[in-house]
Amino acid sequence: MFVLVGPAGAATPAVVMPGVLQEAFTAAAQRYHVPIDVLLAVSYIESRWDAHAGRPSVSGGYGPMHLTDLRAALAQSHSVADDRDDTAGSSAKTPDPSRTAALAASLTGLPEDRIRLDPAANIAGGAALLATDQETLGQPLTSDPADWYGAVARYSGSGTQAAAADFADEVFDVIRSGEAHTTDSGQRVALAAQPAVASRTAQVRALDLPAGHSEHTECPSSVRCTWISAPYEQYGPEPTDYGNHDLAERPKESSIAYIVIHTTESTWDDAIRLVKEPTYLGWHYTVRSSDGAIAQHLATKDVGWHAGNWYINAKAIGIEHEAFLADPDAWFTEAMYRSSARLVRYLAHRFRIPLDRQHIIGHDNVPGLTPDAVAGMHTDPGPYWDWAHYFRLLGVPFHATAGSGAGVVTIDPSYSRNEPAFTGCVSRDEPCAAHGSSALLLHMAPSDSAPLVNDVGLHPNGQSTTDVNDTGARVSAGQQYVVAARRGEWTAIWYLGRKAWLRDPHRRRVTLPARAMVATPRRGLASIPVYGGAFPEASTFPTDIPVPVDTTLQYRLPAGQSYVVGGKVTGEYYYSTTYKAPQTWVRGTKYYEIQFGQRLGFVRASDVTLHPLR
Numbered sequence: 001m002f003v004l005v006g007p008a009g010a011a012t013p014a015v016v017m018p019g020v021l022q023e024a025f026t027a028a029a030q031r032y033h034v035p036i037d038v039l040l041a042v043s044y045i046e047s048r049w050d051a052h053a054g055r056p057s058v059s060g061g062y063g064p065m066h067l068t069d070l071r072a073a074l075a076q077s078h079s080v081a082d083d084r085d086d087t088a089g090s091s092a093k094t095p096d097p098s099r100t101a102a103l104a105a106s107l108t109g110l111p112e113d114r115i116r117l118d119p120a121a122n123i124a125g126g127a128a129l130l131a132t133d134q135e136t137l138g139q140p141l142t143s144d145p146a147d148w149y150g151a152v153a154r155y156s157g158s159g160t161q162a163a164a165a166d167f168a169d170e171v172f173d174v175i176r177s178g179e180a181h182t183t184d185s186g187q188r189v190a191l192a193a194q195p196a197v198a199s200r201t202a203q204v205r206a207l208d209l210p211a212g213h214s215e216h217t218e219c220p221s222s223v224r225c226t227w228i229s230a231p232y233e234q235y236g237p238e239p240t241d242y243g244n245h246d247l248a249e250r251p252k253e254s255s256i257a258y259i260v261i262h263t264t265e266s267t268w269d270d271a272i273r274l275v276k277e278p279t280y281l282g283w284h285y286t287v288r289s290s291d292g293a294i295a296q297h298l299a300t301k302d303v304g305w306h307a308g309n310w311y312i313n314a315k316a317i318g319i320e321h322e323a324f325l326a327d328p329d330a331w332f333t334e335a336m337y338r339s340s341a342r343l344v345r346y347l348a349h350r351f352r353i354p355l356d357r358q359h360i361i362g363h364d365n366v367p368g369l370t371p372d373a374v375a376g377m378h379t380d381p382g383p384y385w386d387w388a389h390y391f392r393l394l395g396v397p398f399h400a401t402a403g404s405g406a407g408v409v410t411i412d413p414s415y416s417r418n419e420p421a422f423t424g425c426v427s428r429d430e431p432c433a434a435h436g437s438s439a440l441l442l443h444m445a446p447s448d449s450a451p452l453v454n455d456v457g458l459h460p461n462g463q464s465t466t467d468v469n470d471t472g473a474r475v476s477a478g479q480q481y482v483v484a485a486r487r488g489e490w491t492a493i494w495y496l497g498r499k500a501w502l503r504d505p506h507r508r509r510v511t512l513p514a515r516a517m518v519a520t521p522r523r524g525l526a527s528i529p530v531y532g533g534a535f536p537e538a539s540t541f542p543t544d545i546p547v548p549v550d551t552t553l554q555y556r557l558p559a560g561q562s563y564v565v566g567g568k569v570t571g572e573y574y575y576s577t578t579y580k581a582p583q584t585w586v587r588g589t590k591y592y593e594i595q596f597g598q599r600l601g602f603v604r605a606s607d608v609t610l611h612p613l614r
Contacts, residue, residue: 021049021064021119021120021123021183021185021189022187022188022189022190024119024120024123024124025039025040025043025123025189027120027124028120028123028124028126028127029127031124031127032124032127032128032130032131033131033141034127034134034141035142035143035144035145035148037145037175037191037192037194037197038130038148038151038152038175039123039126039130040189040191041171041172041174041175041179041191042126042130042152042155042171043066043123043126044171044174044179044181044191044334045167045170045171045174045338046061046064046065046066046335047061047064047065047066047334048181048183048334049064049181049183049187049189050064050183050185051063051064051119051122051183051184051185052329053184053185054116055329055330056069056072056073056330057073057289057330057331057333058289058290058322058330058331059289059291060072060073060074062101062115062116062117062122063115063117063118063119063122063123064119064122064123064126064183065104065122065123065125065129066126067100067104067122067125067126067129068099068100068101068157069099069101069102069112069116070099072101072112072113072116100129100157101125103129104122104124104125104126104128104129105125107125107128107129108121108124108125108128110124110125119185126155129155130148130152130155133150133151133152133154133155134147134148134151136154137150137151137154137203137206137207138206139151139203145172145175145194145197146197146198146199146200147200149172149199149201149203149204150168150204150206150207152167152168152171152172153165153168153204153207154207155167156168156291158209158291159209159210160209160210160211160224161204161205161207161209161210161211162224163224163291163293164204164207164209165204166222166223166292166339167291168199168201168204169199169201169222170335170338172197172199174191175191175194176193176195176196176197177193177195178192178193178194179191182414182417183416184329184435184436186416217294217296218296218299218300219294219296219343219346220342220343220345220346222342223292223294223342223343224291224292224293224339225293225294225295225296225343226293226294226295227295227296227297228275228276228286228295228296228297229276229297230244230245230275230276230282230283230297230298230304231243231244231276231277231278232244232245232246232247232278232282232302233278233579234278234579234580235278235279239578239579239581240577240578240579241579242278242578242579243277243278243279243280243305244275244277244278244279244280244281244282244305245282245298245302245303245304245305246302246305246574246576246583247302247303247576247580247583248301248303248314248574248576248583249301250300250303251301251351252301254314254572254574254585255315255351255352256300256315256316256317256351256353257315257353257569258312258315258316258317258353258359258360258361259316259317259318259319259347259348259353259359259360259361260306260307260312260316260317260318260319260361260362260363260366261319261321261340261360261361261362261363261381261385262283262306262318262319262320262362262363262378262381263320263321263322263323263325263331263380263381263382264286264320264322264323265323265324265325266322267322268286268288271286271320271322272286272295275297281304281305282297282298282304282305282306283297283298283304283305283318283319283320284296284297284298284300284304284306284317284319285317285318285320285343286319286320286321286322287319287320287321287322287340288322288336289321289322289323289330289331289332289333289335290322290333290335291335292333292335292336292338292339293339294339294340294343300347300351303574303576304316304317304318306318306320307363307366308363308366308368308369308373308376308378309366309367309368309369309373309377309533310369310533310574311369311533311534311572311573312366312367312533314572314573314574315572317347317351319340319343321336321340321381322336323336323381325379325380325381325382325383325384325468325469326425326426326468327425328384328385328435332384332385332386337386337389337390338393340390341390341393341394342393344394345394345395348360348394354567355391355394355395355396356396356478356566357387357391357476357477357478357479357480357595358480358564358566358567358593358595358600359566359567360391360394361600362380362381362385362476363377363378363379363380363381364378364379364380364381364382364471364476364598364599365476365479365598365599365600366378366599366600367532367533367553367599367600368457368532368553368599369533369549369551370532370550370553371552371553371554373532374457374458374553374554377471377599379468379469379470379471382469383420383438383468383476384435384436384437384438385438386415386438386477387438387476387477388412388415388438388477391477391478398410398412398477398478399512400514401512401513401514401515402513402515402614403513403614404513406483406513406514406515406613406614407482407483407613407614408480408481408482408483408513408514408515408516408518408614409480409481409491409493409504409511409512410478410480410511410512410513410514411440411475411476411477411478411480411481411510411511412477412478412509412512413437413438413439413440413477413510414508414510415436415437415438417436417508418437418438418440419434419435419437420439420440420441420466422437422466422467422468423465423467424467424468424469428467429467432468438476438477439474439476439477440474440475440476440510441466441473441502442473442474442475442493442495442500442501442502443473443500443501443502444499444500444501446487446490446492446501447501448503450501451463451464452464452465452472452473453472453473453495453496453498453500455471455472455473455496456496456555457472457553457554457555458470458472459472460554471598471599472597472598473500475493475495475502475598476598479595479598480514480564480595481493481494481495481563481564482494482518482561482562482563482564482613484499484561485499487501489503489504489505489506490502490503490504491504491511494561494562494563495597496555496596496597497527497555497556497557497558497561514614515612515613515614516564516565516612516613516614517564517565517610517612517613518562518563518564518565518610518611518613519562519563519592519594519603519608519609519610520560520561520562520608520609520610520611521557521559521560521561521607521608521609522606522607522608522609525607526558526559527556527557527558527559528556528603528604528607528608529552529556529557529603529604529607530552530553530555530556530557530594530596530601530602531551531552531553531591531602531603531604532551532553532601532602533551533602534569534570534571534572534589534591534593534602535548535551535572535573535589536572536573536586536587536588536589537571537588537589539588540571540586540588540589541573541586542584542586545575545586548573551602553601555601557596557603563596563601564594565592565593565610566592566593566594566595566600567593568590568591568592568605569590569591569593569602570588570589570590570591571587571588571591572585572586572587573585573586573587589604590604590605590606591603591604591605592605592608
């Protein structure tokens with residue numbers, strides 16, 4: 001028997017006592033005759049079993065079962081938008097996706113505010129809805145999860161068969177693979193794997209929904225993907241007045257080496273409006289928060305304008321995610337994570353892009369191309385993007401690759417337990433609400449009271465801060481660094497040309513031992529330059545192509561320090577400055593990409609020696 005703490009009509013989130021959430025799923029499954037695996041898997045896809053302290057998602061969903069109440073959510077949060085499925089039509093066999101909390105309340109007899117705010121009541125409401133969906137489709141309340149495919153598809157509230165089937169496929173994948181997760185309230189919930197469970201996909205046809213198929217896109221078949229074109233057109237009298245991307249023939253003419261993860265810092269509607277503007281910027285894909293729907297805007301062969309660094313643009317695919325980085329509970333949905341991971345896995349396989357944090361990068365990992373550009377570089381997806389979860393979805397979870405005491409570490413804090421004290425999520429200097437994070441803050445000495453490490457590119461006359469958009473003293477999950485020293489529960493890494501200390505307690509490590517190839521300045525060099533892009537040397541440029549800007553940054557890499565290498569690259573410059581004019585790739589100098597700070601950097605191969613470190 002599980003216990004609900006808090007009055008039945010409570011207007012604030014109820015407290016869930018330790019161990020109670022798993023029992024709540026079991027009790028609700030038994031009461032409404034829903035297979036426990038189905039109930040747990042649906043909830044995992046909707047919320048990863050998190051309750052978000054009663055805050056609604058962008059589509060007005062509450063609690064572990066994501067029961068929706070748009071009217072309450074709109075009154076509570078400015079982030080909420082009704083865009084769960086813009087292709088939705090009316091059907092007698094699909095519930096109103098904006099008011100499932102009200103329907104759950106009527107089915108359970110519980111007040112709506114309790115359905116929204118009490119996790120156990122929310123789970124009971126979700127179970128009641130699933131049972132009703134099953135009966136509406138004329139299916140028996142059996143104990144076999146395979147019989148519930150249609151009900152799960154209906155639960156999604158999607159407006160097309162394709163979207164409903166995508167949701168059900170995700171749920172059944174979780175049933176087959178199993179999951180375990182510590183929720184945002186500290187609850188440990190687990191679902192044992194059942195690899196033999198079937199998916200009776202024909203049941204989705206009973207939903208009486210349009211098929212929802214779209215024109216050809218460069219997406220895996222396992223995601224819902226549509227084409228919303230970004231323009232390539234001239235908008236003014238000059239041949240340089242064009243946008244919002246460049247035509248190319250990648251990878252035939254040049255390899256694609258990076259996938260850049262962005263957040264739109266806008267709603268889906270605003271992002272789609274902007275990507276259609278020739279005077280704005282173009283990127284390749286946008287992923288919607290509420291349901292993981294994907295829109296493709298550019299062919300992957302073409303070069304988008306999205307990273308703020310021309311070298312990275314020329315070598316990357318850009319994926320925007322509908323979200324505000326400082327409001328993760330509303331926007332970073334499981335549907336978005338999973339859909340994005342499927343897309344990235346598909347693209348990485350197709351273009352042979354390594355699935356690691358030096359090639360699958362955030363916009364906040366892209367270096368400024370020149371010294372003047374460093375301070376203005378974007379900071380998305382920010383410290384609340386769950387990189388460890390994302391890479392687990394990519395099929396390459398972070399793990400130790402060396403023994404204890406290794407000379408290289410992979411950053412790997414427990415997302416739910418790691419709550420850095422960031423500021424500026426709502427207003428300048430105001431503390432952000434406590435929240436799990438992929439990021440760690442770095443200090444100048446092994447003490448919590450020591451100043452944060454300073455990034456001279458961001459703060460030439462100041463000091464790094466805890467602002468959620470200040471990347472100057474920050475590392476993120478999956479990134480790798482060379483160990484510079486250890487002292488008690490503290491580990492120092494080489495970072496931006498100096499030692500940077502992070503707390504790494506023995507009983508709760510935030511790093512994993514690793515082995516890697518590292519770069520060190522050649523003997524006899526006191527320090528070497530670090531570059532924001534791998535452009536060829538001036539002597540390799542034809543006379544009719546101007547030599548681009550010098551990408552030497554304001555940082556130096558001193559002798560005696562080492563940095564993890566992401567790979568050896570040939571210097572490249574993509575010359576494309578006018579509308580429909582011939583484009584040219586110029587190639588030359590060899591570089592190594594390194595993890596220099598929170599952002600990547602490049603060093604010339606002639607300046608360094610490489611050696612393996614473990």
